[in-house]
Amino acid sequence: MTRQTRDLVDTLVLAHRILVNEGVLDAFGHASVRDPDRPDVFWLGRALPPSRLGASDVLAFDLDSSPLEKTDTAIYSERFIHSEIYRARPDVHAVCHHHAPSLMPFCVGQLELSAVSQTGAFLGSKVTLWDSTDEFGPTRMLIDDPRQAASLARALDTQSLVLMRGHGTVVVGRSIEDMVFKAVYACRDADAYRAAAAFGAASPLSPAEIALCGEPGVPAIQRGWEHWTATLATHGDTIKSERVR
Ligand SMILES: [Zn+2]
Numbered sequence: 001m002t003r004q005t006r007d008l009v010d011t012l013v014l015a016h017r018i019l020v021n022e023g024v025l026d027a028f029g030h031a032s033v034r035d036p037d038r039p040d041v042f043w044l045g046r047a048l049p050p051s052r053l054g055a056s057d058v059l060a061f062d063l064d065s066s067p068l069e070k071t072d073t074a075i076y077s078e079r080f081i082h083s084e085i086y087r088a089r090p091d092v093h094a095v096c097h098h099h100a101p102s103l104m105p106f107c108v109g110q111l112e113l114s115a116v117s118q119t120g121a122f123l124g125s126k127v128t129l130w131d132s133t134d135e136f137g138p139t140r141m142l143i144d145d146p147r148q149a150a151s152l153a154r155a156l157d158t159q160s161l162v163l164m165r166g167h168g169t170v171v172v173g174r175s176i177e178d179m180v181f182k183a184v185y186a187c188r189d190a191d192a193y194r195a196a197a198a199f200g201a202a203s204p205l206s207p208a209e210i211a212l213c214g215e216p217g218v219p220a221i222q223r224g225w226e227h228w229t230a231t232l233a234t235h236g237d238t239i240k241s242e243r244v245r
Helices: 003-021 078-087 102-109 118-123 145-157 176-196 208-213 217-232
Strands: 030-034 041-045 059-061 096-099 163-166 168-173
Touching: 003 030, 003 041, 003 059, 003 096, 003 176, 003 217, 030 176, 041 078, 059 078, 078 096, 078 145, 078 168, 096 163, 096 176, 102 168, 102 176, 118 176, 118 208, 118 217, 145 163, 145 168, 168 176, 176 217
Parallel strands: none
Antiparallel strands: 030 041, 030 096, 041 059, 096 168, 163 168
């Protein structure tokens, strides 16, 4: 493992801590990062609660979701989500699958998720809700085979986020820090939208406003990362903030 890869794995572990702290991950869910030197390899933890993950628990996988080194340890059955998205999206360098309560109402109800604020503009006018029954009929509501994962990657298309009916969410980023920003602010936007919709006053951003806001820039992502690592520190953690790549 190169020094750059080791740093990325450390950042991935930190991202799990942040995502737990921010209510995105709980006992379930996982995040990964593409290897910087081998685009057909990604790093993902073994099957642990995200809060328990350490750097030594992170394993390298190929794009068939097979571990590069033989292992007897339990690995996530839903790792195909990561491999099929990395296969379909060369621009994606980090992936997170989660079941955050902020987004679950949009996975089980009639309300469509739209961007309602500047920090959530990356969501666009309508987030796609992927329904596994369309192609696969009744399932166990787990993406534990590559065919379902490839279908999900097609539904994600060029977006940053896709919702999964009766299941959860996948969010992707150009970096770990970008993915964390989008994971957190998708939840914030969803919370605002639901709260406003409850009294009939939700007013999503217009397509023109969404286009003007664009993707989150590095300064915004850096500010978020500094805040979230500082918040971890106040909870007794000793992790230091790092510069966003
Ligand atoms: Zn899941």
